[in-house]
Amino acid sequence: MLTSPVLVLNLNHEPINVCQVRRAVVLLGKGKAELLENGRGEISTPSAKIAVPSVIRLVNLVRRPFVQRKLSKKEIFMRDRHTCQYCGLQTKELTLDHVKPRRQYGDHTWENVVSACIPCNRVKAGRTPTEAGMALLRRPKAPYPNPYYVLYNRTILDEWRKFIPWVDVG
Ligand SMILES: [Zn+2]
Known part of the structure; x- marks a missing residue:
């Protein structure tokens, strides 16, 4: 549950990341993000019940979040x-x-x-x-800083769809 993926939207509603529930709860707790969608019920902590987010939105606009992609x-x-x-x-x-x-x-x-x-x-x-005697299919380069790149090769959860309506479901 704590490691389930959470879609993170920028202030301008662009998807900028997919993080884990654990991280999303911290961002919400610190007031750095707001909960947009809770498709997973609640988790209980000693002090409170916390909604388990599936989509959050940052309260500040993060600029150029994709410029530095770590090579891995x-x-x-x-x-x-x-x-x-x-x-x-x-x-x-x-x-x-x-x-x-x-x-x-x-x-x-x-x-x-x-x-x-x-x-x-x-x-x-x-x-x-x-x-x-081998040829490359294409010249390798750093990935283009495309905000939608974060969703490539991801399983798109149902709760995410209304926030990313352009994503090809097939
Ligand atoms: Zn091969």
Whole structure:
């Protein structure tokens, strides 16, 4: 329950994040957010009953919240839509590949890290795509700071839908 996802809207109603109930309750408690939707009933604490939020809205406008995205496995897989950037296979069995290998002093940056399936990673090994005779589907780059990016590859909860009516349900 405490780790269930909560949709966080900016003051201007743009979705800016998905956090956990635990974090949302703290934001509500500190007056940094207001509860928009409570689709999950209440939790009891020693002092009070607290609504379990499913959608909250920040009381202050957060500007440019997406500029700094931390490079991580999860973020790279999300950017690449869980698709191997060499063969195009969509799979959960992905690895991180440094386009210019680390041993050739390739950087650990958005521009040099892509998702690769295990077979492609094995074939490429410690080589550049050119050396391995492989081609990238697209040039890797830092994800565009799109506010709706936060919803990619997320399960959209029913309680969220009226706040994000443009999201393709299919
Ligand atoms: Zn592959």
